[in-house]
Amino acid sequence: xxxxxVLEQKGTGVHGQKNMTLLHKVSMSxxxxxxxxxxxxxxxxxxxCPSAAAMDHTPRMIFAMLRAGMEAEVxxxxxxxxxxxxxxCTVRCPQDIHITDVMYTIKNMSLKAGKHNTTxxxxxxxxxxxxxxxxxxxxxxxxxxHNIRHFASRLPNMAPMAIGMLTKKGMSPLPPKxxxxxxxxxxxxxxxxxxxxx
Amino acid sequence: xxxxxxxxxCSLESSAKAYYDSVxxxxxxxxxxxxxxxxxxxxxxxxxxxLELTPAYALIARNLALAEQQAxxxxxxxxxxxxxxxxxxxxxxxxHDDKAFGKKINEALAAGGLHxxxxxxxxxxxxxxxxxxxxxxxxxxxxxxxxxGLRVAPYLGCMLPRPDYSKRYSDSEHPDELxxxxxxxxAEVVDFPLKTHCCGGHMTQIGPDTAFELIRRLIxxxxxxxxxxxxxxxxxxxxxxxxxxxxxxxxxKTDYKMPxxxxxxxxxxxxxxxxxxxxxxxxxxxxxxxxxxxxxxxxEPEKAPAVKKPSGLPMPPPLKKIKQFAETTEEANx
Numbered sequence: 001x002x003x004x005x006v007l008e009q010k011g012t013g014v015h016g017q018k019n020m021t022l023l024h025k026v027s028m029s030x031x032x033x034x035x036x037x038x039x040x041x042x043x044x045x046x047x048x049c050p051s052a053a054a055m056d057h058t059p060r061m062i063f064a065m066l067r068a069g070m071e072a073e074v075x076x077x078x079x080x081x082x083x084x085x086x087x088x089c090t091v092r093c094p095q096d097i098h099i100t101d102v103m104y105t106i107k108n109m110s111l112k113a114g115k116h117n118t119t120x121x122x123x124x125x126x127x128x129x130x131x132x133x134x135x136x137x138x139x140x141x142x143x144x145x146h147n148i149r150h151f152a153s154r155l156p157n158m159a160p161m162a163i164g165m166l167t168k169k170g171m172s173p174l175p176p177k178x179x180x181x182x183x184x185x186x187x188x189x190x191x192x193x194x195x196x197x198x
Numbered sequence: 199x200x201x202x203x204x205x206x207x208c209s210l211e212s213s214a215k216a217y218y219d220s221v222x223x224x225x226x227x228x229x230x231x232x233x234x235x236x237x238x239x240x241x242x243x244x245x246x247x248x249l250e251l252t253p254a255y256a257l258i259a260r261n262l263a264l265a266e267q268q269a270x271x272x273x274x275x276x277x278x279x280x281x282x283x284x285x286x287x288x289x290x291x292x293x294h295d296d297k298a299f300g301k302k303i304n305e306a307l308a309a310g311g312l313h314x315x316x317x318x319x320x321x322x323x324x325x326x327x328x329x330x331x332x333x334x335x336x337x338x339x340x341x342x343x344x345x346x347g348l349r350v351a352p353y354l355g356c357m358l359p360r361p362d363y364s365k366r367y368s369d370s371e372h373p374d375e376l377x378x379x380x381x382x383x384x385a386e387v388v389d390f391p392l393k394t395h396c397c398g399g400h401m402t403q404i405g406p407d408t409a410f411e412l413i414r415r416l417i418x419x420x421x422x423x424x425x426x427x428x429x430x431x432x433x434x435x436x437x438x439x440x441x442x443x444x445x446x447x448x449x450x451k452t453d454y455k456m457p458x459x460x461x462x463x464x465x466x467x468x469x470x471x472x473x474x475x476x477x478x479x480x481x482x483x484x485x486x487x488x489x490x491x492x493x494x495x496x497x498e499p500e501k502a503p504a505v506k507k508p509s510g511l512p513m514p515p516p517l518k519k520i521k522q523f524a525e526t527t528e529e530a531n532x
Contacts, residue, residue, distance in 0.1 A: 029251070030251075031251060031255065031292040031296060031299050032291075032292045032295050032296050032299070033295075033296075050395065050396040050408075050412055051396075051401060051405070051408050051412075053408070054401075054405050054407075054408045080248075081248075081404070082401075082405065082408070084244075084356075084396050084398065084399035084400065084401055085244045085356070085357070085399060086356035086357075086360070086395075086396040086399070087356055087357070087360035087361050088356070088360065088371075088396075090360065090361050091360050091361055091370040091371070098361075100361075104247040104248060104251065105251070107247075107248040107249075108248070108249065108250060108251055111248075111249060111250075118404070119404055120248075120400075120404040120405075121248070123245070123400065123403050123404050124245040124246070124248040124249050125249065127242075127243065127245040127246075128242065128245055128246050128249055131239070131240045131242060131246065131257065135239040135240065136208050136211075136239065136240050137208035137209075137212075137240045137243070138208075139208070139209070139212050139213050140212070142403075143403060146403055146404075147403070151406065154406065157445055157448060158445070160444065161441050161442070161444070161445065161482070164441065164482050165213065165441070168479070168480050168481070168482065169212075169213055169215065169216075169480050170215060170480070171212045171213055172212070176208075176211075176212075179237050179238075179239050180237045181237050181239075181260075181310070184260075184310035184311065184312070185239055185257070185260060185310065187309045187310045188256050188257075188260055188306050188307055188309050188310040188312070189253045189256060189257065189306075190309065191256075191305065191306045191308075191309035191310075192250075192252045192253040192255075192256035192257075192303075192306035192309075193250065193252070193253050195252050195302055195305060195306055196250050196251065196252035196253060
């Protein structure tokens with residue numbers, strides 16, 4: 001039995017709560033059992049994180065802030081946006097908290113609340129705009145658009161790489177051909193967005 | 199000959215054509231039949247999860263539903279890209295584990311007339327199929343040109359060994375599957391302590407300084423153990439370590455020249471395949487010198503319209519103008 005299930009049985013779990021706290025809200029919005037309530041503040045997550053140095057708060061701090069109900073601070077922290085999805089924290093967590101998935105949930109909430117404060121959200125949006133319109137990713141277009149908008153000073157340094165992508169790797173500078181089931185995919189995503197909002 | 203459902207993913211069609219070519223050649227040699235999912239879509243990488251969870255999982259589930267429809271008796275999907283592999287595996291895992299969640303995703307799929315039965319298909323990476331289904335003995339039987347004398351650093355990156363829902367790998371931090379495979383090819387496998395560390399992922403785009411540091415760690419560690427090449431199993435890892443190596447060098451004033459190859463490219467060489475059929479020559483840091491050490495000459499790829507100087511292609515406008523443009527878009531974004 002998972003720790004979360006034990007809490008449920010005792011009536012102190014997420015589902016028994018009348019007024020859902022911020023911690024529970026995040027936990028409930030995550031697919032599967034996140035076990036977020038089980039955090040013991042050991043800090044293994046931050047110590048394992050390759051991008052911790054670039055974060056406003058370590059993951060451990062974020063979980064303490066969630067428990068303290070510091071919604072505005074959590075949702076405007078760059079921490080989840082700096083997550084590289086390497087799952088080191090997830091496999092090392094002694095409480096089996098699905099930390100990477102929790103980070104995705106916080107990003108979702110931060111976007112909905114309009115609190116995000118990094119260029120990373122924009123990268124995700126550009127990427128997904130392409131997927132929602134072609135059904136396929138478009139690496140050159142994505143990197144081009146994102147870097148022109150946010151890292152223009154790096155462009156001269158990137159020129160040799162861009163040329164190599166076209167010549168050595170034989171990549172096409174044109175957008176990909178749309179998938180045949182584009183209408184079908186759009187219907188699925190439209191319904192999924194309605195379900196997400198519900 | 200056993201057949202598998204094949205999900206190549208977007209990278210294998212653009213930046214990682216060398217992986218696509220070598221996967222095709224190697225699977226043919228080993229009798230692994232690949233039936234590509236018709237009309238598959240992008241898996242959303244790590245980016246769609248960041249925006250909205252339900253559409254992100256529904257996007258991936260469309261591929262699973264199509265695969266189930268077209269399965270024709272096959273029960274396993276091979277995805278050579280680590281991010282695609284994890285996304286497919288993760289969606290199947292959560293749809294199966296969390297029934298309400300599975301129902302919600304299927305409700306979205308129903309809008310497009312599709313359905314996926316959670317747990318119906320097993321998602322696997324090619325490395326795992328080669329090790330556990332084909333077996334190292336069969337691989338050794340195919341080796342006609344052992345890679346003797348080539349020092350290789352096995353590099354798996356993150357998403358293959360972690361979180362590993364089906365427990366297919368020996369360890370989440372120090373798995374030895376790739377080591378054993380490369381040994382079977384006759385290569386000299388170095389003990390690479392950072393074999394499952396992060397390549398930087400999307401940080402090359404959103405926080406380049408962090409990405410450069412992560413890339414530097416991996417390259418310098420491989421250099422320290424005197425590896426001739428780093429061997430990867432993922433298009434993202436290959437791209438970050440190879441295409442960004444020069445920018446990383448500029449950033450740290452270093453001069454590393456570590457070639458980054460796909461494991462299937464080396465498998466192909468050891469099976470006696472020609473380099474031009476395995477995508478050699480498409481890497482930024484040439485593997486020519488390393489391969490010549492074991493007597494493999496890399497044929498010059500047929501040059502498409504030759505570009506001698508950067509000036510031959512449309513160049514970005516002068517720096518000043520770009521800065522102005524960036525400032526105005528930034529303001530517009532606020």
